Amino acid sequence: MQTPRVEAQPLIAVRNVRVSSRWYSTLLAADSMPEHSHRDFYDRVFSSGQLVLQLHAWDEHDHPSLTNADAAPVGHGLVLWFQVSDFDAAVDRARALGATVLKWPEFNPAPRHREIWLRDPDGYVVVLSSPDGEND
Numbered sequence: 051m052q053t054p055r056v057e058a059q060p061l062i063a064v065r066n067v068r069v070s071s072r073w074y075s076t077l078l079a080a081d082s083m084p085e086h087s088h089r090d091f092y093d094r095v096f097s098s099g100q101l102v103l104q105l106h107a108w109d110e111h112d113h114p115s116l117t118n119a120d121a122a123p124v125g126h127g128l129v130l131w132f133q134v135s136d137f138d139a140a141v142d143r144a145r146a147l148g149a150t151v152l153k154w155p156e157f158n159p160a161p162r163h164r165e166i167w168l169r170d171p172d173g174y175v176v177v178l179s180s181p182d183g184e185n186d
Contacts, residue, residue, distance in 0.1 A: 061104035137180035
């Protein structure tokens with residue numbers, strides 16, 4: 051019997067799907083996707099053909115926990131973490147986007163990688179990291 055494979059497909063609620071989609075697509079150098087009729091309410095971000103993030107508009111389609119954007123602090127306790135193979139270029143893209151930087155690139159000795167901590171347009175915390183053990 052083969053072990054089941056699990057792939058994370060996080061979904062966050064955002065105030066403007068198009069703005070967030072452009073921001074994440076630029077930051078992550080994501081695959082370009084064709085225009086579709088639901089883009090004002092829902093979009094997906096892909097990297098090398100793999101789904102890495104879903105974006106959904108607040109208060110659309112009456113989904114549980116995707117209503118009332120002001121009910122709680124944005125993403126309290128949530129960190130969107132992306133490992134990128136082009137860390138230095140990703141940092142340059144974050145700068146070009148004018149992203150709010152919470153922690154500039156630094157080396158984390160436990161996983162032996164570099165990290166930069168940012169805020170996205172909705173205030174979610176986003177971390178970009180280089181691959182673990184990059185300095186081995």
